[in-house]
Amino acid sequence: MKKKPDDVFIYPGTWINEDARDFVATVEDWARKEIISKRLEYQKEYKKLFHEKRKKLLFDIGLDKIILPEEYNGFGWNTPERAPDLFSIFTEIGKADACVGFLAAVKYACFALVSMEPDIDKKLLDDLVPTYFAEDPKDVAIILPGPGIMGKETPLFKARSIMANVKSTKAGNTIEGKDLRPTGGGADAELFCVVCADKGKEACIGFVPADAEGVKKGAPIKETGLDACTNADVSFDKVKVPSSYLVKRKAAVQELYVWLNLLFGSTSLGAAMNFYEILYDWADTRTIKGGGRLKENPLCASVLADVAREISMARISGLGLAHIMAQSGERGGIGSPGVYTFAQMIGSSMQKSALSALNRGMELMGSAGYSKEWHVEKHWRDIKTIQAYLSGVGSDIPVKMDIARFFYDTEEV
Amino acid sequence: MNSFEDFSRPEEYVSPGIKYFRMVLRDLIEKEVMPVRKEFDEDWEEHKLIEPLFDKIMGNKGLGTQKSLFPEEVGGWGLGHSDYLGGFAYAMAEEVGRADTGFAVAYLVTLWPLLTILVEPYVNWRLAREFAPMFCNSDKAVFAAMCMTEPQGGADIENLELLKGKTIRTTARLEGDEWVINGHKLWPTNTGGVADLMAVPCTTNPGSDNPDDYALIFVPADTKGVTQGRPYEKAGMAADKNGDIWFEDVRVPSWYRAHGPGTDAKVFMKFVIPLGNVGSMGMLVGAMLNLYERLYEFVSTRTYNNRPLKENDAIAGLIGKIAGDIDVCRIIGHEAAMIIDRRNKPYGKPLDSAEVIGKTRSMKKFIADTAVEDFGLAMDVLGVYGVDREWDIEKHWRDIKMIQLWMGGKQLCQMEAARYFYNCETL
Numbered sequence: 138m139k140k141k142p143d144d145v146f147i148y149p150g151t152w153i154n155e156d157a158r159d160f161v162a163t164v165e166d167w168a169r170k171e172i173i174s175k176r177l178e179y180q181k182e183y184k185k186l187f188h189e190k191r192k193k194l195l196f197d198i199g200l201d202k203i204i205l206p207e208e209y210n211g212f213g214w215n216t217p218e219r220a221p222d223l224f225s226i227f228t229e230i231g232k233a234d235a236c237v238g239f240l241a242a243v244k245y246a247c248f249a250l251v252s253m254e255p256d257i258d259k260k261l262l263d264d265l266v267p268t269y270f271a272e273d274p275k276d277v278a279i280i281l282p283g284p285g286i287m288g289k290e291t292p293l294f295k296a297r298s299i300m301a302n303v304k305s306t307k308a309g310n311t312i313e314g315k316d317l318r319p320t321g322g323g324a325d326a327e328l329f330c331v332v333c334a335d336k337g338k339e340a341c342i343g344f345v346p347a348d349a350e351g352v353k354k355g356a357p358i359k360e361t362g363l364d365a366c367t368n369a370d371v372s373f374d375k376v377k378v379p380s381s382y383l384v385k386r387k388a389a390v391q392e393l394y395v396w397l398n399l400l401f402g403s404t405s406l407g408a409a410m411n412f413y414e415i416l417y418d419w420a421d422t423r424t425i426k427g428g429g430r431l432k433e434n435p436l437c438a439s440v441l442a443d444v445a446r447e448i449s450m451a452r453i454s455g456l457g458l459a460h461i462m463a464q465s466g467e468r469g470g471i472g473s474p475g476v477y478t479f480a481q482m483i484g485s486s487m488q489k490s491a492l493s494a495l496n497r498g499m500e501l502m503g504s505a506g507y508s509k510e511w512h513v514e515k516h517w518r519d520i521k522t523i524q525a526y527l528s529g530v531g532s533d534i535p536v537k538m539d540i541a542r543f544f545y546d547t548e549e550v
Numbered sequence: 551m552n553s554f555e556d557f558s559r560p561e562e563y564v565s566p567g568i569k570y571f572r573m574v575l576r577d578l579i580e581k582e583v584m585p586v587r588k589e590f591d592e593d594w595e596e597h598k599l600i601e602p603l604f605d606k607i608m609g610n611k612g613l614g615t616q617k618s619l620f621p622e623e624v625g626g627w628g629l630g631h632s633d634y635l636g637g638f639a640y641a642m643a644e645e646v647g648r649a650d651t652g653f654a655v656a657y658l659v660t661l662w663p664l665l666t667i668l669v670e671p672y673v674n675w676r677l678a679r680e681f682a683p684m685f686c687n688s689d690k691a692v693f694a695a696m697c698m699t700e701p702q703g704g705a706d707i708e709n710l711e712l713l714k715g716k717t718i719r720t721t722a723r724l725e726g727d728e729w730v731i732n733g734h735k736l737w738p739t740n741t742g743g744v745a746d747l748m749a750v751p752c753t754t755n756p757g758s759d760n761p762d763d764y765a766l767i768f769v770p771a772d773t774k775g776v777t778q779g780r781p782y783e784k785a786g787m788a789a790d791k792n793g794d795i796w797f798e799d800v801r802v803p804s805w806y807r808a809h810g811p812g813t814d815a816k817v818f819m820k821f822v823i824p825l826g827n828v829g830s831m832g833m834l835v836g837a838m839l840n841l842y843e844r845l846y847e848f849v850s851t852r853t854y855n856n857r858p859l860k861e862n863d864a865i866a867g868l869i870g871k872i873a874g875d876i877d878v879c880r881i882i883g884h885e886a887a888m889i890i891d892r893r894n895k896p897y898g899k900p901l902d903s904a905e906v907i908g909k910t911r912s913m914k915k916f917i918a919d920t921a922v923e924d925f926g927l928a929m930d931v932l933g934v935y936g937v938d939r940e941w942d943i944e945k946h947w948r949d950i951k952m953i954q955l956w957m958g959g960k961q962l963c964q965m966e967a968a969r970y971f972y973n974c975e976t977l
């Protein structure tokens with residue numbers, strides 16, 4: 138491997154805040170030393186090492202508290218200006234293991250709703266931080282709007298079905314929903330962040346501790362990738378939550394999507410960038426046609442070019458999104474229609490690019506790319522899983538409808 | 551449209567025998583394989599669940615497919631003498647691929663090397679008689695493997711037209727009336743301890759590009775000097791085991807060579823490549839038919855904008871494309887099978903011709919690329935449910951990717967198509 142990916146996948150590095158660079162370097166160091174350089178060992182004892190390495194990142198390095206304000210012993214990175222920094226950090230994590238990035242992304246996006254300036258919700262943070270930021274990873278699972286069920290009309294978030302609802306009475310708030318499918322990690326989650334509809338059919342977000350009365354998890358689900366995080370359906374049977382556990386701010390759901398698009402996008406990008414390194418070595422040393430190096434074959438070189446192009450585009454557009462988010466104050470905030478639309482648009486195309494890079498590059502690797510030993514197939518399955526989660530339902534059609542709404546004032550889709 | 555069976559196929563290509571065979575096979579697959587296929591992934595190493603299923607489809611007490619190619623005189627079905635060989639191969643692959651392409655490849659690869667010695671006019675009667683009891687008299691599934699790929703690469707060994715066996719490192723030396731084989735193969739279907747019989751492409755003169763030096767030699771797996779490694783862990787295709795095989799001074803009788811100088815390379819080109827392509831296409835289309843079934847259910851029972859997904863014009867655009875692709879791919883698959891079955895007709899083409907190789911390679915590439923794209927798309931249509939094994943689509947997505955990559959990979963397909971269509975000389 139002659140070149141560092143950062144040197145070839147050129148990007149506007151100055152958009153990363155000066156004071157974040159050391160931390161990005163620390164995470165990069167963690168990724169290389171703890172996982173990338175020990176791939177075989179990591180693969181063989183995956184479940185055990187996943188937890189060990191992740192703990193190191195979350196607690197020794199401190200990533201777990203990155204979203205929290207300083208007064209909660211956090212980094213104080215709770216402003217949108219940190220989006221480019223987070224983009225870089227999650228790219229580094231994705232290079233090592235997209236599953237680590239995925240879980241951290243979900244937690245960050247949920248807590249961003251209540252930690253982000255100027256919407257810091259002290260009451261909720263006082264309640265949640267001691268439990269969910271303790272010295273053992275506490276995971277969060279999100280339930281987003283998605284497919285509805287025939288014969289059951291539901292409130293909608295931009296045409297996607299909201300499958301949970303919240304009833305607020307003088308006696309308190311109860312959340313209900315049956316067999317809801319989280320965006321990953323439902324089996325192990327200790328806290329759910331669920332998009333629900335209120336009486337007026339408006340979307341809001343509820344935080345539901347997994348041990349609250351009435352929360353019932355289903356059987357573990359076998360899924361394509363992200364092997365270290367098991368999913369399960371969850372039902373809420375009249376689960377009581379305090380009012381402070383509901384985020385009713387206008388555009389809160391949009392904000393959630395914006396952060397998820399950025400962080401899932403950078404995680405998948407990281408996995409694709411690590412694949413580039415693996416593919417580089419393969420193409421450099423593998424010979425075909427009786428002795429010629431694979432990368433010197435024009436047809437193979439053209440496939441290698443496609444891989445590099447997809448990754449480059451994803452990186453530049455992803456950092457572009459981070460930059461837009463950093464300046465979102467000028468555009469009406471993170472949940473504003475413009476930022477939301479760009480996040481959906483760029484987020485889905487980043488996933489497509491990352492997956493395409495893997496799909497095309499694997500064409501050159503024969504069986505090696507398909508075997509667990511090379512780690513390529515893991516990146517491929519993980520990216521696909523994140524992509525499918527993010528699409529929610531209907532492939533990229535809901536996102537296209539979001540785009541049409543923003544650019545063409547389409548109203549009925 | 552009522553069922554997956556309504557996807558187009560040229561009816562006149564499908565013989566009554568194939569129709570009947572499909573019915574019996576489908577019945578078996580529906581009863582035995584479909585209900586348990588979701589558990590195959592966890593059984594990848596032990597095959598505790600999978601192995602008995604092979605007995606039911608391949609063994610004598612079951613359907614007995616493992617004897618299908620053998621002449622009737624030695625207890626087989628005589629498929630090697632049939633004008634419907636391609637049609638049968640395609641049907642076998644499509645029906646089983648609908649349930650599980652890993653399962654399909656494992657049972658079909660047993661027939662793959664046997665093609666080289668059991669298909670008219672290349673029947674090697676001595677070997678047919680010698681191997682018949684092994685396959686025709688067993689109630690248990692008996693497996694064969696076609697061991698081409700070597701550590702330095704599989705594509706070159708399958709690129710026989712250009713490289714003519716020059717890169718093969720596994721050697722065969724004739725000593726008296728025995729072949730002595732040395733070398734290392736990896737990845738063949740039904741290795742990792744499964745195969746009972748292996749067909750091993752060797753060179754009798756390392757580095758030579760003279761097709762006469764290409765020797766296809768049959769090696770019973772229990773021969774002294776054969777060592778099989780443990781199966782590799784893969785992204786999918788759990789019902790197929792693949793591993794390393796080392797041959798260390800392995801001695802087999804001289805008549806275990808398929809035919810002899812020149813003819814071994816010829817039968818490899820005639821049967822292994824074109825029928826490998828046809829089988830691959832059948833598996834892919836089978837999986838795509840099942841994609842349609844599962845997608846149909848999802849888009850009919852789940853909603854977007856409070857209407858069935860399939861009634862949304864934009865989503866209908868996507869699923870319409872997927873169905874259209876399946877329709878076209880199925881026609882192509884049948885046409886590829888007919889290319890095989892026209893071989894003895896006046897208007898047929900020799901199976902080792904650049905035309906047949908180029909066309910079947912590019913047809914397989916087309917269907918594989920389409921399947922990779924459509925399965926990915928379908929997973930996203932299901933969204934959070936797309937990655938759920940319960941919906942079957944994700945498993946097919948993991949499995950079928952390998953069909954795009956095996957047999958030398960996609961780029962080799964492109965090269966062989968270019969070679970034929972544009973008379974390229976150096977590809």
Ligand SMILES: Cc1cc2nc3c(=O)[nH]c(=O)nc-3n(C[C@H](O)[C@H](O)[C@H](O)COP(=O)(O)OP(=O)(O)OC[C@H]3O[C@@H](n4cnc5c(N)ncnc54)[C@H](O)[C@@H]3O)c2cc1C
Pocket residue numbers: 423424425426431434436437500501502503504505507659695696697698699700701702703704705706708709736737738739784787790792952955956957958959960961962965977
């Ligand atoms: C489930 C499964 C089943 C398998 N079954 C069998 C089997 O039954 N028998 C067997 O022998 N092997 C089998 N294999 C191995 C498989 O066929 C090989 O992996 C495949 O042929 C590619 O070989 P390779 O991996 O050595 O890659 P290489 O030969 O190194 O090729 C790598 C890549 O180089 C490129 N390339 C190669 N040649 C050219 C060219 N001329 N022009 C341009 N680009 C080119 C292609 O992109 C190719 O994918 C199986 C593998 C799996 C996973």
